[in-house]
Amino acid sequence: MDLQTKEHGNVTEDFKTYRTLGGWIEKPADLQPPLEGHTNADVVIVGAGFAGLCAALELARHRVKVVVLEREFCGYGASSRNAGYLAGGQGLKYDRFLKRAGHEKARQIVRFYEDGVSFAEGKFAEHGIDCDYNQSGLIRAGIDPSQEARVRDDMRISAELGCPSEYLDQAEMRARGIPPAFLFGSYVSNGGTLDPGKYVLGLRRAALQAGVTIHENTPLLSYTEGPTVKVRTPRGSVSAPVMILATNAYTPQLGPLADKVVPLRLSAMETEPLSPVQLAALGWHRREGITTMHWVMESHRLTARNTLVVTTKRLRYPFGSQTPDVPEHAQHRALRMALHDRFPPLKGIAIRRSWSGYISYADDGLPVIGTTGADRNIYYAAGCSGHGVGTQGMVGHMLAGKICGIENPLLAMLMQHIPPLTLPEPLRWFALNGALKVASRLDERSNRKARAA
Ligand SMILES: Cc1cc2nc3c(=O)[nH]c(=O)nc-3n(C[C@H](O)[C@H](O)[C@H](O)COP(=O)(O)OP(=O)(O)OC[C@H]3O[C@@H](n4cnc5c(N)ncnc54)[C@H](O)[C@@H]3O)c2cc1C
Structure with a gap:
């Protein structure tokens, strides 16, 4: 590792500016107490990012007794570390899944991402979450003429799959005041940018107001499968007939999905x-x-x-x-x-x-959603790659609906999808x-x- 570079910073500087809490969030002042002793719930959710919190909110709405366990504090994971792009189908790696999934399924997948935008927008309105959302649309830009063919190719495929965009040439980019290094691009009006920290903390506040029990500083250490899942934490345990693992990129460390994401x-x-x-x-x-x-x-x-x-x-x-x-x-x-x-x-x-x-x-770039355990009563939601601001909350919401008996064809399609296995x-x-x-x-x-x- 080089310790010093002339123009682009050095290691010491990186340590000075680095925040282990990410860029958008502080530890909440009203940190919820860690779990002590044993408790029972209808559903235990592990992980409190967009997925876990949206699942908890929907379950609470159906009057299901839900307990959320979060290793650090709500939003500590990717949900407060992302770039804050609320994006639909733009930027998906179509080439990674189109061949494998086929045209019709690929269209549904793109619709899933497009729906993720309106889902999140609905959440801001429903819970009065001010997260500095700028509904500006998004631009995927080329920085060198050699990228133009790929921009146009991408636009053609995405339009076929239900995500139309508008080509912006140099003059149109300049008219929008886009910095000149971005030469041309494709523009979609769906989505925009937001402060993900404010969004996830808004969901936390809404969940607490809805009476959801959240235990922060409470990592899942292990669990036993069966008709009742028993989760062990450092100073307590929870028994529930259903568990949702909303631990996204951290899930392989817990055992499940180690061969899938x-x-x-x-x-x-x-x-x-x-x-x-x-x-x-x-x-x-x-x-x-x-x-x-x-x-x-x-x-x-x-x-x-x-x-x-x-x-x-x-x-x-x-x-x-x-x-x-x-x-x-x-x-x-x-x-x-x-x-x-x-x-x-x-x-x-x-x-x-x-x-x-x-x-x-996941190797095909698709969401990895399904059930595991001898009784198929452990749900998981991962694999939204770098695209989960809209969709991960929606998946949590849809899983909660399924647990309450509401079937969603889009969720069913995603749950049927078998992801490719990772290499050892x-x-x-x-x-x-x-x-x-x-x-x-x-x-x-x-x-x-x-x-x-
Ligand atoms: C740098 C970066 C930029 C990104 N930019 C974008 C973007 O602009 N747009 C976009 O759509 N997506 C983006 N993403 C992806 C997006 O942030 C994620 O898809 C989304 O936040 C995932 O939400 P989640 O709730 O599934 O997972 P997370 O937010 O990661 O939540 C998982 C939670 O589980 C907790 N946990 C882990 N292990 C345990 C345990 N043993 N016990 C209890 N709790 C546990 C973690 O502490 C964490 O809070 C980006 C991601 C990163 C990292």
Whole structure:
């Protein structure tokens, strides 16, 4: 690991700006007490991100006695670490699932993602959650002319699958005030950007108001299967006929899904607030969230606090599906470089904070939703890759509905889907990180061309 780079920061700086809590959230002042002793419930939910909290809210609405166990505090996982893009079908890796799923199923999958946007918007309205949602639509942009064919190809497939978009040429991009490094792109009006921390804490508040019992600082240590599932925590236990594992990228560590999803690590970086002069010079008046056409995309967005958040760019699979929370210099350096490449006028702008998180990824890029256990009474919801702001809450909600006897054809279709199996270690580590390295090299080639232009 290099300790010093001229332009793009150093390891010490990364440690200074790194926040283990992510970028959008503080520990709640009214932390809910850890579980002590034994309790019974109708449903026990493990994990309190979008999925777990939306499931809890729906179960509470049906007057089901629900207990939520969260290892840290609500929102600690990806739900408060993401970039805050509420996106529908745009940016899905169609090529990864179209062939395998077939056209009709692929259309339903895209509809599932599109519905995720209105689901989240409905939640803001239903619970009065102000999460700085900017319903600006989203742009998937090319940074080098060589990416134009892929933008157009993507647009054609996504339109066929039910997610139409509008092509923006250079003139239209400039008319929107999109920074000039983003040459052209496809625009969808569905969705926008938000503050994910405010969203997930809003769900927490709504769940508490609805009378949901939440135990924070309460990790599931182990569980026994059977008609009644018994969950053991450090100082207590819960028995329930149904359990939902809403632990997303952390699920493989608990046993289930270890052969179906892998956690992929990605990082984010936020600048100091831009001055009014810098904002005016930037243009970008509608503040559409931008992602790029790289093999591993970059995302660039302004926040309500007038900072710029840059994410992704590099992905890494940690050996053995572990999820350590420490700064990763290579990812931070790549993000600084992306910031510098796309926003030359902001050269030298200070980084306020950086963080990392984990997405769960199945080899075909599709959600992994189903049941496990001898009595098929343990539900799980993972695999929404980097696309779960809308859908993971909706999946939690739909699973809760199913538990209450409400069948949803979209959920049924997703639950029937059999994800491809992951490779055993150490092959998995070599294969995944090897493929990610190749993607980085290809992306670097586009970056070099863009710099030279
Ligand atoms: C950096 C980053 C950027 C992203 N950007 C976007 C984006 O812009 N748009 C988008 O749509 N998606 C994005 N995503 C993905 C999105 O954030 C996730 O798909 C979504 O938040 C997953 O929600 P969840 O509730 O399933 O899981 P999580 O929010 O991860 O919740 C799981 C919870 O389980 C808890 N837990 C784990 N183990 C245990 C245990 N043993 N006992 C009890 N609790 C446990 C964790 O503490 C955590 O709170 C991004 C993700 C990351 C990491």
